[in-house]
Amino acid sequence: xxxxxxxxxxxxxxxxxxxxxxxxxxxxxxxxxxxxxxxxxxxxxxxxxxxxxxxxxxxxxxxxxxxxxxxxxxxxxxxxxxxxxxxxxxxxxxxxxxxxxxxxxxxxxxxxxxxxxxxxxxxxxxxxxxxxxxxxxxxxxxxxxxxxxxxxxxxxxxxxxxxxxxxxxxxxxxxxxxxxxxxxxxxxxxxxxxxxxxxxxxxxxxxxxxxxxxxxxxxxxxxxxxxxxxxxxxxxxxxxxxxxxxxxxxxxxxxxxxxxxxxxxxxxxxxxxxxxxxxxxxxxxxxxxxxxxxxxxxxxxxxxxxxxxxxxxxxxxxxxxxxxxxxxxxxxxxxxxxxxxxxxxxxxxxxxxxxxxxxxxxxxxxxxxxxxxxxxxxxxxxxxxxxxxxxxxxxxxxxxxxxxxxxxxxxxxxxxxxxxxxxxxxxxxxxxxxxxxxxxxxxxxxxxxxxxxxxxxxxxxxxxxxxxxxxxxxxxxxxxxxxxxxxxxxxxxxxxxxxxxxxxxxxxxxxxx
Amino acid sequence: xxxxxxxxxxxxxxxxxxxxxxxxxxxxxxxxxxxxxxxxxxxxxxxxxxxxxxxxxxxxxxxxxxxxxxxxxxxxxxxxxxxxxxxxxxxxxxxxxxxxxxxxxxxxxxxxxxxxxxxxxxxxxxxxxxxxxxxxxxxxxxxxxxxxxxxxxxxxxxxxxxxxxxxxxxxxxxxxxxxxxxxxxxxxxxxxxxxxxxxxxxxxxxxxxxxxxxxxxxxxxxxxxxxxxxxxxxxxxxxxxxxxxxxxxxxxxxxxxxxxxxxxxxxxxxxxxxxxxxxxxxxxxxxxxxxxxxxxxxxxxxxxxxxxxxxxxxxxxxxxxxxxxxxxxxxxxxxxxxxxxxxxxxxxxxxxxxxxxxxxxxxxxxxxxxxxxxxxxxxxxxxxxxxxxxxxxxxxxxxxxxxxxxxxxxxxxxxxxxxxxxxxxxxxxxxxxx
Numbered sequence: 001x002x003x004x005x006x007x008x009x010x011x012x013x014x015x016x017x018x019x020x021x022x023x024x025x026x027x028x029x030x031x032x033x034x035x036x037x038x039x040x041x042x043x044x045x046x047x048x049x050x051x052x053x054x055x056x057x058x059x060x061x062x063x064x065x066x067x068x069x070x071x072x073x074x075x076x077x078x079x080x081x082x083x084x085x086x087x088x089x090x091x092x093x094x095x096x097x098x099x100x101x102x103x104x105x106x107x108x109x110x111x112x113x114x115x116x117x118x119x120x121x122x123x124x125x126x127x128x129x130x131x132x133x134x135x136x137x138x139x140x141x142x143x144x145x146x147x148x149x150x151x152x153x154x155x156x157x158x159x160x161x162x163x164x165x166x167x168x169x170x171x172x173x174x175x176x177x178x179x180x181x182x183x184x185x186x187x188x189x190x191x192x193x194x195x196x197x198x199x200x201x202x203x204x205x206x207x208x209x210x211x212x213x214x215x216x217x218x219x220x221x222x223x224x225x226x227x228x229x230x231x232x233x234x235x236x237x238x239x240x241x242x243x244x245x246x247x248x249x250x251x252x253x254x255x256x257x258x259x260x261x262x263x264x265x266x267x268x269x270x271x272x273x274x275x276x277x278x279x280x281x282x283x284x285x286x287x288x289x290x291x292x293x294x295x296x297x298x299x300x301x302x303x304x305x306x307x308x309x310x311x312x313x314x315x316x317x318x319x320x321x322x323x324x325x326x327x328x329x330x331x332x333x334x335x336x337x338x339x340x341x342x343x344x345x346x347x348x349x350x351x352x353x354x355x356x357x358x359x360x361x362x363x364x365x366x367x368x369x370x371x372x373x374x375x376x377x378x379x380x381x382x383x384x385x386x387x388x389x390x391x392x393x394x395x396x397x398x399x400x401x402x403x404x405x406x407x408x409x410x411x412x413x414x415x416x417x418x419x420x421x422x423x424x425x426x427x428x429x430x431x432x433x434x435x436x437x438x439x440x441x442x443x444x445x446x447x448x449x450x451x452x453x454x455x456x457x458x459x460x461x462x463x464x465x466x467x468x469x470x471x472x473x474x475x476x477x478x479x480x481x482x483x484x485x486x487x488x489x490x491x492x493x494x495x496x497x498x499x500x501x502x503x504x505x506x507x508x509x510x511x512x513x
Numbered sequence: 514x515x516x517x518x519x520x521x522x523x524x525x526x527x528x529x530x531x532x533x534x535x536x537x538x539x540x541x542x543x544x545x546x547x548x549x550x551x552x553x554x555x556x557x558x559x560x561x562x563x564x565x566x567x568x569x570x571x572x573x574x575x576x577x578x579x580x581x582x583x584x585x586x587x588x589x590x591x592x593x594x595x596x597x598x599x600x601x602x603x604x605x606x607x608x609x610x611x612x613x614x615x616x617x618x619x620x621x622x623x624x625x626x627x628x629x630x631x632x633x634x635x636x637x638x639x640x641x642x643x644x645x646x647x648x649x650x651x652x653x654x655x656x657x658x659x660x661x662x663x664x665x666x667x668x669x670x671x672x673x674x675x676x677x678x679x680x681x682x683x684x685x686x687x688x689x690x691x692x693x694x695x696x697x698x699x700x701x702x703x704x705x706x707x708x709x710x711x712x713x714x715x716x717x718x719x720x721x722x723x724x725x726x727x728x729x730x731x732x733x734x735x736x737x738x739x740x741x742x743x744x745x746x747x748x749x750x751x752x753x754x755x756x757x758x759x760x761x762x763x764x765x766x767x768x769x770x771x772x773x774x775x776x777x778x779x780x781x782x783x784x785x786x787x788x789x790x791x792x793x794x795x796x797x798x799x800x801x802x803x804x805x806x807x808x809x810x811x812x813x814x815x816x817x818x819x820x821x822x823x824x825x826x827x828x829x830x831x832x833x834x835x836x837x838x839x840x841x842x843x844x845x846x847x848x849x850x851x852x853x854x855x856x857x858x859x860x861x862x863x864x865x866x867x868x869x870x871x872x873x874x875x876x877x878x879x880x881x882x883x884x885x886x887x888x889x890x891x892x893x894x895x896x897x898x899x900x901x902x903x904x905x906x907x908x909x910x911x912x913x914x915x916x917x918x919x920x921x922x923x924x925x926x927x928x929x930x931x932x933x934x935x936x937x938x939x940x941x942x943x944x945x946x947x
Contacts, residue, residue: 379557379579449589451577451614453559492616 096513107141112227112512120332120504122495147203153195206253216243216271217263217292218313220353221366230397231468232482232506233331236433237391241368243271243315261294270317274325284325285317285347304358307406311353319343324372326389328435330462332504334495336488337435337460341387342452345373357406360399367392377453384455385438393431400424409472416473423472434461461489482506542621551895552660555581563664570594570602575613589614599632604670604905606630627675628662633814635907635915637900638892640673643780643813649866650776653686654810659896670903671896678796678809692801693738695728699793709837710791715750718743741804752845764804771852773808774843775859779930781825783818791838821921823929827860850945857934864927885923
């Protein structure tokens, strides 16, 4: 779900009560979650331990997650830890269950349960999913006085059906049918279950090394942990165009008192977001080189602009001849651009990012563009203009209850049942994901074609507006409500050929430590 | 006031202009089907696709191409191997789809055309001559002309450009196009297995017994309505019914059908409605909002059978041949004296038309050769050089011998048919007491 695989939307009813009433088979899960909400909100030891002195609570799972980079201000109250101080080996409950052996070893245990439902007004496609449950377990830690870090996390169980598109020979005389069939299969995961599996050497902040399975350094949204997303889903640009996780190594560090950051890595492939699954006709990039440069140019200046961060990133890989793995999918996971154009050559990504979090507000924006070469692919055996995929978004949030966005809202100023209602945040995001070719961009009035060797391809785009409310009753829980409007430029290629725009609703519960 | 009247008159005339234009829309495809010239078509196909198409000539996979005719280029057309037993890897028949990849794209108003390889006709002329005679006798049939075909600037051979049976054709020729069009697909595998062919015998009420095989929908594929075909075939096969004529007439204009059959058999079609292998090579069109079917001729490469002999029997596979290969519809229709009489009279019409010496205008002197013979000679002259340059499937001797035989057939067929019709007419008159 969060790694850029097909984001399956779930049907829900307009309110939780009716949902539980009509679909009793999923009711108990919601009841369990709600019970957990109440239990966790009750005053007691866990609640009392909600003001730890440690830097972060519910630290993001991803190593490059921005939230980790910003130190939180010290809290007034020291945490109550269950420790036996004279022992070499200590077990600590907060901020996470953790084993510590002096200063040499720290191993944190992490878990997250997510339940989600949604309803989409898209008329066709797979809307059969009524319930998504994700359970992630993991450990992370540091060894040898923090010189070595590691992380290991995995999705545990949870079943869902996944829509798999299989490219069949184009034998139908129907112009519309040109070449696909879609098969729904049952699968536990949309992508491989391992989320993070890496080890890093981080003795020096200016140059760290990391090896294993982790996210390729591209896109601030893609590299934000699932628990810290402002909206239920990442932007279409991030989930479709950013590469996501892959195996590889990376050198990264921060310079100039954290004002400048860099990441450079070499990965086996082009990331899980561009994975090809079992479809033999689809191709993705081979060895991928990626670099990312971020800067907080005003970090060392005491002003409200201190948090402003900008970044630029690139990836480069090579595609063998075939149909590209990057497709256009709506937020609801329906294809609106089937990407039936042969590619052969370099795949190049560029990304620009901006993030600014003054007080309870935040502003985030990114622009991404992917080009894929088509060398020798024309009917004349000459080069076709590259395929292009362009995505951007602008999002803003406001913590109504006054929390500082840069500190995260997962520690409400006044948790539920402790004199407050928790943290409440509202936000909106405008975004667009467009697919085309350079020739089609240069000739906007020329008729696009579905031919696999078309220079002017059939363009399409999805423009999305998301309205969201996030509620953090306490440090353990997060509830997100999103209202999403999508508009497909060429609805004949989308899920509802007669309906260019449609609404979707999403509700997501997250519980974790 | 006068100025107002003038303006109003002008507006009225302007308003009428589109109406008159709409009433008789010019057929922009006429230029492509101009049979006065040998055309030239050039396709650009990625070399890998072209090789793959030839290597997998039995597949129906579409491949992209650019299409050039004269100075006009249509980009992103689709080509695919076409045909049944006529598929050849070294000279594939091709269906060219102009709108397959690009919605709404047409070429001279056409959605697609066929480039036929004439692999079963060493003269390359059977198809074109046959369809021309159908149209000459007032029956709807596709237009065909010859073309040189080049793929990636390499001469692939002499082909025939065939108009497709599609909604455009239906509108032009039948005045409407919203009915159900089916291509009859002969079951080769059943024939190889020794099973009798479909001969309009009733297979049962299940629409799936008729659609999509042997009747493959070409329009309204999502609502093929095979049950109407089932009822049609049920009426046909109930040959003992006293009301057979009435019942079948609900589904078929029998007079038009008989005329179609007569033209086909004048052309000595060995693989048609009364072919040696059972009924074959036709399209069926059910007019919109009716149960009435129309037959459309298809694939006439096996006409002029046994040429130069003109003696192909007008009752072949009706009075002879394997019983289980005989067309029930034809057999039963010939039991209706007026339909048999119409059949014979139409054969004579065809003979008259084929042997007509009439000049193009009354002021011109008559020709010294019949129309069909002249047409054979005209086409021969037109394609001669291109045919000789194309030795992929047939040698130059094959072409010359076939053409010579065709000329003889064209010259003698009318007389031979008249000779066959005469005794049949006498027998019919005697039976009717005329």
